[in-house]
Amino acid sequence: MLTHNLGYPRIGSQRELKKASEKYWAGTLSAAELHQVGTRIRQQNWQLQQAAGLDLIPCHDFSYYDHVLDTSMLVGNIPARYTPLVTQNRDATELDLYFAMARGYQHGGLDLTALEMTKWFDTNYHYLVPEFTKDQQFSLFSTRLFNEFNQASQVLGAAAKPMLLGPVSYLLLGKEKESGFHRLELLNRLLPVYELALNRLHQQGAAWVQLDEPCLALDLTLAEREAYQRAYAHLARRCPGLKLLVTTYFEGLRDNVETALKLPIHALHLDLVRAPEQLATVLPLVPGWLSLSLGVVDGRNIWKNDYQASLALIDVAVALLGPERVLLAPSCSLLHSPCDLDLETSTTSLLAEIKPWLSFAKQKLGEVRDLHQLATQAPGSAELLTHNQAALASRRQSARIHRPHIKERTAAVTEANARRQSPFAERIVVQQARLQLPLFPTTTIGSFPQTEDIRQLRARWKKGDLTDDAYQTALRQATAEVVQWQEDLGLDVLVHGEFERNDMVEYFGELLDGFAFTAYGWVQSYGSRCVKPPILYGDIHRPQDMTVAWTTYAQSLTTKPMKGMLTGPVTILQWSFVRDDQPRALTALQLALAIREEVQALEAADIGIIQIDEPAIREGLPLRRADWPTYLAWAVRAFGVAASGVRDDTQIHTHMCYSEFNDMLPAIAALDADVITMETSRSQMELLAAFADFQYPNQIGPGVYDIHSPRVPTVEEMVALLEKAQAILPAENLWVNPDCGLKTRKWPETEAALRQMVEAATQLRQVA
Numbered sequence: 001m002l003t004h005n006l007g008y009p010r011i012g013s014q015r016e017l018k019k020a021s022e023k024y025w026a027g028t029l030s031a032a033e034l035h036q037v038g039t040r041i042r043q044q045n046w047q048l049q050q051a052a053g054l055d056l057i058p059c060h061d062f063s064y065y066d067h068v069l070d071t072s073m074l075v076g077n078i079p080a081r082y083t084p085l086v087t088q089n090r091d092a093t094e095l096d097l098y099f100a101m102a103r104g105y106q107h108g109g110l111d112l113t114a115l116e117m118t119k120w121f122d123t124n125y126h127y128l129v130p131e132f133t134k135d136q137q138f139s140l141f142s143t144r145l146f147n148e149f150n151q152a153s154q155v156l157g158a159a160a161k162p163m164l165l166g167p168v169s170y171l172l173l174g175k176e177k178e179s180g181f182h183r184l185e186l187l188n189r190l191l192p193v194y195e196l197a198l199n200r201l202h203q204q205g206a207a208w209v210q211l212d213e214p215c216l217a218l219d220l221t222l223a224e225r226e227a228y229q230r231a232y233a234h235l236a237r238r239c240p241g242l243k244l245l246v247t248t249y250f251e252g253l254r255d256n257v258e259t260a261l262k263l264p265i266h267a268l269h270l271d272l273v274r275a276p277e278q279l280a281t282v283l284p285l286v287p288g289w290l291s292l293s294l295g296v297v298d299g300r301n302i303w304k305n306d307y308q309a310s311l312a313l314i315d316v317a318v319a320l321l322g323p324e325r326v327l328l329a330p331s332c333s334l335l336h337s338p339c340d341l342d343l344e345t346s347t348t349s350l351l352a353e354i355k356p357w358l359s360f361a362k363q364k365l366g367e368v369r370d371l372h373q374l375a376t377q378a379p380g381s382a383e384l385l386t387h388n389q390a391a392l393a394s395r396r397q398s399a400r401i402h403r404p405h406i407k408e409r410t411a412a413v414t415e416a417n418a419r420r421q422s423p424f425a426e427r428i429v430v431q432q433a434r435l436q437l438p439l440f441p442t443t444t445i446g447s448f449p450q451t452e453d454i455r456q457l458r459a460r461w462k463k464g465d466l467t468d469d470a471y472q473t474a475l476r477q478a479t480a481e482v483v484q485w486q487e488d489l490g491l492d493v494l495v496h497g498e499f500e501r502n503d504m505v506e507y508f509g510e511l512l513d514g515f516a517f518t519a520y521g522w523v524q525s526y527g528s529r530c531v532k533p534p535i536l537y538g539d540i541h542r543p544q545d546m547t548v549a550w551t552t553y554a555q556s557l558t559t560k561p562m563k564g565m566l567t568g569p570v571t572i573l574q575w576s577f578v579r580d581d582q583p584r585a586l587t588a589l590q591l592a593l594a595i596r597e598e599v600q601a602l603e604a605a606d607i608g609i610i611q612i613d614e615p616a617i618r619e620g621l622p623l624r625r626a627d628w629p630t631y632l633a634w635a636v637r638a639f640g641v642a643a644s645g646v647r648d649d650t651q652i653h654t655h656m657c658y659s660e661f662n663d664m665l666p667a668i669a670a671l672d673a674d675v676i677t678m679e680t681s682r683s684q685m686e687l688l689a690a691f692a693d694f695q696y697p698n699q700i701g702p703g704v705y706d707i708h709s710p711r712v713p714t715v716e717e718m719v720a721l722l723e724k725a726q727a728i729l730p731a732e733n734l735w736v737n738p739d740c741g742l743k744t745r746k747w748p749e750t751e752a753a754l755r756q757m758v759e760a761a762t763q764l765r766q767v768a
């Protein structure tokens with residue numbers, strides 16, 4: 001029974017790679033120095049995994065930006081627009097090209113846009129989307145795979161297991177850049193390059209190669225299944241002597257079981273954390289040539305493994321296949337786990353208390369080794385198990401986690417609690433009577449530029465270098481200035497600016513009971529960007545008001561309506577490490593009740609408009625369509641519970657940062673927010689047509705300009721967009737706002753853009 005790992009975090013436990021690459025981009029670190037940092041991280045990772053006693057250790061799981069981009073480099077899929085970079089600049093290196101594809105390139109008269117970035121399945125990691133053309137050619141381009149395998153072999157000997165994204169997932173994750181073909185038609189051209197790469201690895205001494213095929217766990221068409229057959233038949237035939245390990249993760253195989261089990265490969269990896277039930281279906285069907293890799297340690301979350309539960313799975317597999325046909329591993333790459341729990345050394349933090357229940361990447365390696373020891377009944381097993389079960393029992397019984405009164409409250413939630421008192425048509429009349437808004441009311445999404453001053457202020461206060469009083473005074477001043485500034489601009493519905501918030505989830509996590517925070521629990525989000533998700537470990541309780549003081553202070557400075565600003569339950573859930581000891585739906589409901597209390601507190605403080613941001617509702621959508629209705633039902637209900645504890649004349653807004661609603665419009669409508677603001681400017685209002693077709697009844701604030709760029713929009717273009725909107729939706733349902741919060745922008749462009757936006761609204765009112 002071999003132990004192995006699918007991939008290790010590559011940012012470095014102190015975010016060394018982030019710091020180094022940002023310096024490299026700023027021109028203060030040389031390429032050689034950046035490579036040194038990368039080499040050091042790889043070596044450390046390998047040594048760590050070796051020390052943990054794993055039999056097979058991944059290499060080429062490292063990346064300077066993104067592993068899908070690495071695959072594009074390996075197979076020579078460099079879109080034509082990057083050619084001038086190489087032809088015009090003879091000094092341009094592979095690294096320059098690589099970062100140009102990742103981040104765009106504006107230099108020496110060249111202006112090359114980056115590859116599009118999108119979410120990696122249902123994680124918070126983002127990859128760079130491969131672009132394909134009809135006459136796409138592939139050829140071995142980057143040699144990094146081979147170099148890294150060489151380096152790994154030197155450190156690890158035979159334990160080095162090169163890994164790369166499999167050919168079918170690589171194609172499926174990309175996009176056609178012209179019409180008239182499907183990217184799977186490129187498979188025949190792509191396979192010879194994979195064949196070359198694999199054989200070269202074999203020549204270099206590789207015994208195993210790991211090919212990640214996460215798409216094999218998605219809903220597949222017949223053509224896609226057929227592509228899997230074809231691809232692996234080809235590789236098995238042309239690369240004899242190599243042991244191919246195909247990995248699936250993030251979902252069960254379900255209806256793809258047959259396809260997967262027919263592949264002529266050596267071993268197949270299953271995610272038994274996300275889909276433990278698939279083992280029972282798969283086992284009786286496993287052909288004689290195939291080994292199974294059991295992903296029993298959660299690569300996506302931070303909880304200590306339940307050895308008893310994992311052993312139960314391992315034992316059935318071993319009983320049927322024999323130990324030599326079973327491999328043990330984490331469920332997926334540890335890329336999605338923070339690096340090392342040992343770095344969390346504070347003894348006073350809340351984390352110290354819950355630490356015995358946790359396991360980060362490094363600890364997960366130990367868990368794989370422990371499970372091997374247990375499964376083979378090696379000496380010391382009994383103590384290992386007792387120790388593990390004791391930790392779990394302490395979590396199960398902890399009064400820190402379990403609050404009976406919260407459980408009672410969630411159990412008592414009724415359908416009426418998730419619904420507003422009256423239908424929208426009636427609510428809007430009393431809201432309008434109270435708010436007295438003009439046609440095309442103007443507003444913003446919540447945050448204003450977070451300047452270095454503001455960041456410094458928060459950082460100094462957190463460190464204890466600034467007293468609470470001094471901090472509050474400074475923030476109040478910033479808030480007061482921005483209220484006056486919005487009045488001067490002539491905006492209709494104002495916001496307080498969110499200067500007290502570092503992050504829209506962390507801010508609420510810190511004020512709610514049930515969350516803990518790490519000091520070093522960073523996870524890569526994309527490129528050099530890392531996030532440090534809070535750990536939602538216990539029943540959620542709101543011991544105090546969270547936003548009321550800031551909102552009422554801001555409201556006291558103006559007669560215009562001040563919009564209260566909250567993060568919604570689904571988004572808080574989605575951007576945290578959440579408990580695995582109760583369904584996500586239940587955790588969402590607990591969060592919803594806490595937000596509901598805050599909404600009610602704002603209403604009681606006479607705040608007439610409250611926005612509940614839910615930018616993450618869409619990314620929570622399950623990977624398999626069949627699971628969508630269940631998810632949408634509880635997600636919509638959670639929002640409903642958060643939003644519906646108010647009178648009819650309190651106006652609820654929500655905000656979402658994207659525009660792909662087409663497949664979930666009924667759910668959006670079911671949220672029944674009085675106003676929804678969203679992104680549309682980049683999609684040129686196409687989305688609104690879908691809302692119009694759907695006869696979406698409530699009010700809509702289609703973002704009239706893109707805040708992701710410093711560009712200041714013209715009045716004309718915003719008027720044109722709104723005229724388009726007005727042509728298909730009732731004018732009295734339209735709001736005028738940017739497409740997201742402004743915290744990443746600078747003040748001058750923000751002021752210029754909002755001035756033009758107000759002018760656009762004014763012009764429209766004159767015509768109307």
Ligand code: GLN
Binds near residue numbers: 446615741743
């Ligand atoms: N209210 C938040 C802000 O303006 C919304 C951010 C978001 O949608 N991601 O920053």
Ligand code: ZN
Binds near residue numbers: 655739
């Ligand atoms: Zn947004």
